[in-house]
Amino acid sequence: xxxxxxxxxxxxxxxxxxxxxxxxxxxxxxxxxxxxxxxxxxxxxxxxxxxxxxxxxxxxxxxxxxxxxxxxxxxxxxxxxxxxxxxxxxxxxxxxxxxxxxxxxxxxxxxx
Amino acid sequence: xxxxxxxxxxxxxxxxxxxxxxxxxxxxxxxxxxxxxxxxxxxxxxxxxxxxxxxxxxxxxxxxxxxxxxxxxxxxxxxxxxxxxxxxxxxxxxxxxxxxxxxxxxxxxxxxxxxxxxxxxxxxxxxxxxxxxxxxxxxxxxxxxxxxxxxxxxxxxxxxxxxxxxxxxxxxxxxxxxxxxxxxxxxxxxxxxxxxxxxxxxxxxxxxxxxxxxxxxxxxxxxxxxxxxxxxxxxxxxxxxxxxxxxxxxxxxxxxxxxxxxxxxxxxxxxxxxxxxxxxxxxxxxxxxxxxxxxxxxxxxxxxxxxxxxxxxxxxxxxxxxxxxxxxxxxxxxxxxxxxxxxxxxxxxxxxxxxxxxxxxxxxxxxxxxxxxxxxxxxxxxxxxxxxxxxxxxxxxxxxxxxxxxxxxxxxxxxxxxxxxxxxxxxxxxxxxxxxxxxxxxxxxxxxxxxxxxxxxxxxxxxxxxxxxxxxxxxxxxxxxxxxxxxxxxxxxxxxxxxxxxxxxxxxxxxxx
Numbered sequence: 001x002x003x004x005x006x007x008x009x010x011x012x013x014x015x016x017x018x019x020x021x022x023x024x025x026x027x028x029x030x031x032x033x034x035x036x037x038x039x040x041x042x043x044x045x046x047x048x049x050x051x052x053x054x055x056x057x058x059x060x061x062x063x064x065x066x067x068x069x070x071x072x073x074x075x076x077x078x079x080x081x082x083x084x085x086x087x088x089x090x091x092x093x094x095x096x097x098x099x100x101x102x103x104x105x106x107x108x109x110x111x112x
Numbered sequence: 113x114x115x116x117x118x119x120x121x122x123x124x125x126x127x128x129x130x131x132x133x134x135x136x137x138x139x140x141x142x143x144x145x146x147x148x149x150x151x152x153x154x155x156x157x158x159x160x161x162x163x164x165x166x167x168x169x170x171x172x173x174x175x176x177x178x179x180x181x182x183x184x185x186x187x188x189x190x191x192x193x194x195x196x197x198x199x200x201x202x203x204x205x206x207x208x209x210x211x212x213x214x215x216x217x218x219x220x221x222x223x224x225x226x227x228x229x230x231x232x233x234x235x236x237x238x239x240x241x242x243x244x245x246x247x248x249x250x251x252x253x254x255x256x257x258x259x260x261x262x263x264x265x266x267x268x269x270x271x272x273x274x275x276x277x278x279x280x281x282x283x284x285x286x287x288x289x290x291x292x293x294x295x296x297x298x299x300x301x302x303x304x305x306x307x308x309x310x311x312x313x314x315x316x317x318x319x320x321x322x323x324x325x326x327x328x329x330x331x332x333x334x335x336x337x338x339x340x341x342x343x344x345x346x347x348x349x350x351x352x353x354x355x356x357x358x359x360x361x362x363x364x365x366x367x368x369x370x371x372x373x374x375x376x377x378x379x380x381x382x383x384x385x386x387x388x389x390x391x392x393x394x395x396x397x398x399x400x401x402x403x404x405x406x407x408x409x410x411x412x413x414x415x416x417x418x419x420x421x422x423x424x425x426x427x428x429x430x431x432x433x434x435x436x437x438x439x440x441x442x443x444x445x446x447x448x449x450x451x452x453x454x455x456x457x458x459x460x461x462x463x464x465x466x467x468x469x470x471x472x473x474x475x476x477x478x479x480x481x482x483x484x485x486x487x488x489x490x491x492x493x494x495x496x497x498x499x500x501x502x503x504x505x506x507x508x509x510x511x512x513x514x515x516x517x518x519x520x521x522x523x524x525x526x527x528x529x530x531x532x533x534x535x536x537x538x539x540x541x542x543x544x545x546x547x548x549x550x551x552x553x554x555x556x557x558x559x560x561x562x563x564x565x566x567x568x569x570x571x572x573x574x575x576x577x578x579x580x581x582x583x584x585x586x587x588x589x590x591x592x593x594x595x596x597x598x599x600x601x602x603x604x605x606x607x608x609x610x611x612x613x614x615x616x617x618x619x620x621x622x623x624x625x
Binding site for chain 1: 418420478482483484488528541
């Protein structure tokens with residue numbers, strides 16, 4: 001099993017969710033985060049004084065998939081989240097040791 | 113947002129409601145709610161009508177009998193007497209109200225209308241506290257929200273109580289042309305004709321209690337101006353003591369110089385609804401406190417450059433300003449002190465136009481100066497216009513009020529920038545809105561007065577200087593003393609952690625919010 005952590009632009013969330021549903025993956029966890037990579041921040045003005053905002057709002061999407069589905073899941077996410085402009089985000093793949101469904105105590109691939 | 117502390121799980125986790133029980137309970141509630149709505153409430157509403165039927169019947173019966181009657185004179189006169197006795201009931205009560213008015217009886221309807229307007233206006237001025245609370249919360253950080261709300265709740269409470277204990281009678285000691293006349297607690301303000309036209313005549317067409325409650329609401333608004341300026345770093349206990357003294361003692365004394373018939377009244381100082389004695393008073397008190405208190409941590413870097421600390425809730429700030437604007441109709445409108453239609457319509461008009469003009473000019477100036485239109489500046493512009501018109505709403509023309517508002521909006525933007533750059537940290541712009549624009553309002557009363565309004569420039573200048581210096585001096589002394597005795601500022605750790613946790617042990621937004 002692998003866990004995909006994807007940082008994407010917030011307005012891309014629905015597209016990514018739909019794309020994952022199309023390849024048969026319907027479960028995920030989503031968090032609002034702030035961050036930056038190469039995308040620079042921007043200046044804002046508040047009551048006459050300027051300040052830079054470095055951290056930009058993003059969405060972090062976490063989904064645990066079976067090894068067999070890893071490639072199509074990543075491809076779906078990337079295709080849906082891409083805009084071609086700086087700040088599109090990143091996909092990270094991590095190994096998962098165990099997964100257990102709380103309601104039924106199923107483990108492994110059935111739990112995902 | 114920050115979650116609750118991990119070591120302390122919520123006590124509600126132990127209760128596990130069964131879904132079916134909940135459905136059963138709410139179903140029963142819905143049923144009883146329906147019974148209440150459609151059976152009991154209509155019966156309750158109808159009951160007076162049902163009970164009144166007995167009284168209504170005989171006069172009607174008498175009335176229909178009379179024209180048809182061809183009885184003897186005796187029978188006729190008995191019928192008339194009976195019908196008069198039955199009809200006179202409600203009219204008798206009204207006559208009783210008139211008799212209570214003594215010589216003022218002919219003016220009763222106008223007196224009653226004016227009193228009604230006065231108490232409504234008092235309630236509208238109270239709404240300004242909702243406005244202040246929302247505005248201050250919106251323009252500060254969420255970690256200090258509970259603290260700000262607590263200060264606001266306390267101020268209205270202590271303001272009303274101290275005004276009853278000594279404020280009202282200190283504010284209005286009667287003609288004294290002097291400086292100081294401390295009064296005592298209010299007694300029965302309805303007594304000795306206090307509930308008649310004789311209390312104040314046309315110039316103060318309300319009962320003693322109406323006068324009291326309207327002015328009491330004003331007192332608290334003056335103190336709450338300070339709470340915004342000192343937000344996010346003032347020590348709660350010190351602030352509460354200071355606010356009590358400011359609203360309890362300083363406000364009525366300074367106010368008595370003008371509205372109480374003191375030195376300012378003697379020089380014909382014009383301040384219709386309190387640009388000086390309420391707004392500039394609060395603004396300069398705030399200035400003194402902020403100078404003693406110092407700026408928030410992180411507001412200025414090592415070189416003295418401003419590092420903005422944005423507010424956490426713009427919707428609340430905007431709603432707060434609109435509530436203040438709404439309340440201002442009571443503030444200015446109620447200051448007509450009667451339901452006299454002539455000044456009332458003018459005051460509502462000038463107040464509205466000044467606020468509107470303030471929004472526009474502040475927004476435009478911020479757009480030009482910052483190259484982006486700033487919402488918080490536009491909102492401050494509305495308040496600036498309102499403060500600017502408060503001194504003169506009844507003696508300027510509508511177009512003058514537009515100019516007064518436009519100028520106020522420009523002044524407030526530059527004042528906010530100037531104070532910020534001077535190292536005077538005012539999170540909500542209270543000093544600029546109330547202090548700077550309060551001065552403008554007093555001067556505008558001279559420059560824009562309608563003919564024969566009798567405003568004298570020298571008196572205006574003397575008056576506003578007097579009020580500003582008095583407020584500043586009182587606050588400097590008292591707040592300075594508090595700094596020495598008990599400190600007026602929270603520690604650095606407390607300021608970083610947030611006053612909600614440090615002073616109240618609470619969060620405004622617990623859980624994931």
